[in-house]
Amino acid sequence: INTCRCNMLQSERINDACEQLNLSAVPTSWPGIAQRVVEKEGSYADFVEQLLAEEIAAKTQRKVTTLLRFAGLPAVKTLEEYDFNFASGAPKAQLTELAGLSFIERCENVVMLGPSGTGKTHLGIALGYRAIMAGIKVRFVTAADLMMQLCIANKQGKLKDYLQRTVMTSKLLIIDEIGYLPFGREEANLFFNVIAKRYERGSVLLTSNLPFSQWSTAFANDATLTAAMLDRLLHHCHVIQIRGDSYRLKDKKRIGIAPVMSEILERGGQI
DSSP states (O other), X not given: OHHHHHHHHHHHHHHHHHHHTTOSSHHXXXXXXXXXXXXXXXXXXXXXXXXXXXXXXXXXXXXXXXXXXXXXXXXXXXXGGSOTTTOTBSOHHHHHHHTTOHHHHTTOEEEEEOOTTSSHHXXXXXXXXXXXXXXXXXXXXXXXXXXXXXXXXXXXXXHHHHIIIIISSOSEXXXXXXXXXXXXXXXXXXXXXXXXXXTTTSEEEEEESSOGGGGGGGBTTXXXXXXXXXXXXXXXXXXXXXXXXXXXXXXXXXXXXXXXXXXXXXXXXXX
């Protein structure tokens, strides 16, 4: 009984020490690791090494979970899931190089251009997810949501705080669907502010269905503002040009829907 009570007290002391040191995995994992080391006639060093490895793995997982929550990815997508055989217009070599993530350390930008449905959002999320797995802080937002949040913050007199808290805290800011909805004058100015603030201070990844020559139509038809924004955006930038049919409609070809949908898309959605 005394031995059992001593063991319980020792476990409590170990748990208290782990709590003070913020070691969350050790209290639950050390008994099992100790048992395995004893069974394999391992050394004290083997026990310590495996215990520390368990704690590091737990901390890494907690960090990834936190980063994923902050990033706001609409889904988890990977480069491995992208069908390069179908999307033959996607530059696989260039995307594979970007997957090394060195562009983030150099504060370089990425702009993905291509028709609707060619997988730009998938690829943007995939690079963001790859960065998160590497412990890099990422933020994902659609252009429409970003504009709404910027306008609200501006009207409430909290624009500076929003820019610092949301726009500037991530090393990679992903802005999806530039050009799907046109921005008014105020919105265009606010978006320019985002690009200017992050210029050479953090990477931006943009996706758009518009060629650069048509970007002014999305920014209040202000050619001067658009030119100034593109000057900053493209100074250190990797441009990914994706060509091909809609990735989302590839399975519809079998039942004859895709040609009809393609015609609708070409007419700007007018049936």
